[in-house]
Amino acid sequence: MNKLRYIVLSGLGLGILFPFAFLAMLSFSGEWFFPEVLPGYFGLKNWKEVLTSESGMGISFASSLGISLLVATLGTGTGFIWSKSIAYHSQKETWLVLAYFPYMLSPVVLAACLNFFFLKSGLSGTWQGVVLGQYLVAFPYSVIFFQAFWNHRTRQFEQLVLTLGGSSRQAFVQVILPLAKGMILVCFFQTFLISWFEYGLTALVGVGKVQTLTVKVFLYIKEANFYYGAIACCLLVWPPVLLLYLNKRFVYNRLV
16 A cells, blocks of 8 residues: 555656656757657757847846736735725625636736726836736735635734734734734735736737746747747746745745
8 A cells, every 4th residue: 555655656746847857858958859769969058048149038037036026025015905904894795806806807808908008008018017917916816815814813913902002003013914924925925926927918018028938938939949948938937946845844834
């Protein structure tokens, strides 16, 4: 029984790791023609060409990182604040239904509906427009995510501070924020991933001028440049994997 379990778990582990290993191998390979089983070249040539040429891969990585960090920060911060007002509102259910509205449509359809306003405001084709478009998806997610935090226990802690003579600011800074620290980190991680892997909305609002890593991946695939596409995929996939490990190692285990 233990041997069967080991085989099953090993197979699952290999199945999970195979796509990452294959992308890494493809990014270092070249001259792979049918019917060869293995590539004819392994080396750093592709990475050197990407880093030294004018492919813009470094700029795309920096753009993706900056946009995702900004969206995650704004979405988590404002979502946490507004979620309290909604949780204690007399018409809480109505506001939550409105918060779910962006997820009733695909990001591309949502961006198409809002594209007129982006064009009129001059935000179309700018990183500010991309940030705003992704924020419209990340913010309601944060509002919904934090509803579980604003429960009866949290409200009692807040009222206890006020009863003992503390101010609303002291209750928020010294009690509410420490209690919510774990959930805030998880929400930041989730909204970062929402922005990091977003393609449809970014491509439509950015109109090709804002080339994040997701846009680069599809661009190289359309050009049949699989080796550069694999490099873009590695840069796209491995940072979230690292964040997932850190989240599991330092955040989730403490919450559990």
